[in-house]
Amino acid sequence: MQFRARRYDTGELLAVTVIQQQIAGLQSAELRDTDPSGGQPWFAPGFVDLQINGFGGVEFNDERLNTDQVEQVSRACDAMGVTGYCPTVTTHSFEAMARSLGVIARACRENPAVARRVVAIHLEGPYLSFEDGPRGAHPPEFCRPPDWDEFCRFQDAAEGRIRLLTMAPEFPGSSAFIERVVEAGVIVAIGHTKADTQQIRDAVDAGATLSTHLGNGAHAMIRRHPNYIWDQLAEDRLAATLIADGHHLPAPVVKTFVRAKSPQRCILVSDLVGLGGKPPGVYSTKAGNIEVLEDGRLVVAGQRQYLYGAGRSLPYGVANVMRYADVDLKTAVDMASMRPMRALGLEPGRLQVGSVADLVCFDLPTDVNGPLKIRATVQSGELVYGSLS
Numbered sequence: 001m002q003f004r005a006r007r008y009d010t011g012e013l014l015a016v017t018v019i020q021q022q023i024a025g026l027q028s029a030e031l032r033d034t035d036p037s038g039g040q041p042w043f044a045p046g047f048v049d050l051q052i053n054g055f056g057g058v059e060f061n062d063e064r065l066n067t068d069q070v071e072q073v074s075r076a077c078d079a080m081g082v083t084g085y086c087p088t089v090t091t092h093s094f095e096a097m098a099r100s101l102g103v104i105a106r107a108c109r110e111n112p113a114v115a116r117r118v119v120a121i122h123l124e125g126p127y128l129s130f131e132d133g134p135r136g137a138h139p140p141e142f143c144r145p146p147d148w149d150e151f152c153r154f155q156d157a158a159e160g161r162i163r164l165l166t167m168a169p170e171f172p173g174s175s176a177f178i179e180r181v182v183e184a185g186v187i188v189a190i191g192h193t194k195a196d197t198q199q200i201r202d203a204v205d206a207g208a209t210l211s212t213h214l215g216n217g218a219h220a221m222i223r224r225h226p227n228y229i230w231d232q233l234a235e236d237r238l239a240a241t242l243i244a245d246g247h248h249l250p251a252p253v254v255k256t257f258v259r260a261k262s263p264q265r266c267i268l269v270s271d272l273v274g275l276g277g278k279p280p281g282v283y284s285t286k287a288g289n290i291e292v293l294e295d296g297r298l299v300v301a302g303q304r305q306y307l308y309g310a311g312r313s314l315p316y317g318v319a320n321v322m323r324y325a326d327v328d329l330k331t332a333v334d335m336a337s338m339r340p341m342r343a344l345g346l347e348p349g350r351l352q353v354g355s356v357a358d359l360v361c362f363d364l365p366t367d368v369n370g371p372l373k374i375r376a377t378v379q380s381g382e383l384v385y386g387s388l389s
C-alpha cells in the first residue's frame with residue numbers, strides 16, 4: 001500500500017509505503033499538478049481513546065453484552081480514526097461488571113480484529129463518590145469504598161487486561177489501595193471525586209498519575225478555593241483527560257486547563273456511550289433515564305446540568321482543542337495519539353520506518369465548529385476505513 005500525505009508534525013509531504021503491518025518507506029514527495037486543490041491530506045499515528053463506554057446502541061455495561069457487540073464497537077472506531085481504545089466498564093454490581101469484563105476479555109482472546117484495537121480495559125468505578133454531582137451518572141447504590149480483593153477478582157474476570165482504574169481517593173484506606181493497584185501495573189486516575197487537598201496529595205504520593213475527564217463528574221456548585229479542580233490542575237504529577245467535545249467543557253475552561261496543565265499533560269478522550277448518535281428523546285438505561293437533547297447532548301433526564309457521557313468522537317476533540325486552546329495541529333494530535341499511550345505506560349505509535357502502521361489520514365475541518373474529516377484509517381497495515389487514493 002502506498003499513499004501521499006503530509007506529516008502532521010512537520011507538514012512535509014511524503015510518499016508513505018506500508019508493507020504487511022509496518023511502515024516500510026517514508027520518502028519526500030513533490031506536489032503534483034494532478035493533486036486535488038487544497039493539496040494533500042494530513043497523516044498521523046492513529047488516535048487512541050482511553051474512554052469508550054459503548055457506541056451505536058451497544059453499552060459495555062449491558063448485562064446481555066456479547067462478543068459480537070464488542071467487535072461492533074471496535075470496528076466503529078475505524079471511522080473515527082481511532083486505532084486503539086480502552087473499552088470502559090462503569091459502576092454496577094460485582095457480578096454485572098465482572099460479566100462485562102469477561103465478555104470483553106473473551107472477545108480479545110478469540111477475535112484478532114478486537115485484540116488489535118483494544119489497548120487495555122478502563123475500569124471507571126465502582127470506587128467512586130456516591131454524592132450527586134461527583135458521581136455523574138454512576139448509580140449511587142453501587143458506588144463503594146475501594147476493596148483490594150474485589151479489584152483482584154475484577155482483574156481475574158478481565159484476564160489481566162485492566163490497565164486503567166478511575167477512582168475517588170477520599171475513602172479511608174485509599175492510599176494503601178492505590179499503592180497496591182499501581183504495584184500491580186495498573187494506572188490509577190482520580191475521578192468522580194470530592195477529595196480535599198490533602199486527599200488528592202496523598203493519592204498522588206501513593207502513585208495516582210492521571211485525572212479522569214477533569215472538570216466533569218463534579219458538583220455544579222463548589223467552593224471557589226480550595227477545591228478538587230484547582231488541586232488537580234496544580235498537581236504537575238497528574239496528567240488530565242479532557243472531553244473537548246464542545247458540550248462537556250466550555251471553551252475558556254479547555255483553554256485554561258491546557259495552559260495550566262501544559263499540553264504535554266493533556267489527553268483527549270471521547271467518553272462515548274451507546275446512546276451517542278441516537279435521535280432526541282428519553283431512553284431507559286441501566287443508569288436510569290437518559291435524555292438525548294436536540295443538540296446531541298446526553299443528560300441525566302429531568303435536568304440539564306449533569307451530562308451522561310458523550311456522542312462525539314476524537315476528531316471533534318482534536319479540532320476543538322486547536323480552536324479553544326490555540327494550539328497547533330501537532331500539539332492537538334499528540335493529545336489524542338501519543339499522550340494517551342504514554343499515560344498508559346505504553347510505547348506510542350511513530351511515523352518511522354519499521355513502526356506498526358496504525359495511521360489516520362484526515363483533512364482539517366471545513367466548518368467552524370466541525371471535526372477533523374477522517375479520510376482513511378490504517379489499522380496494523382490494513383486499510384479499515386475510507387480510501388487513500
Ligand SMILES: [Zn+2]
Pocket residue numbers: 124136191192213217
Ligand atoms: Zn466518568
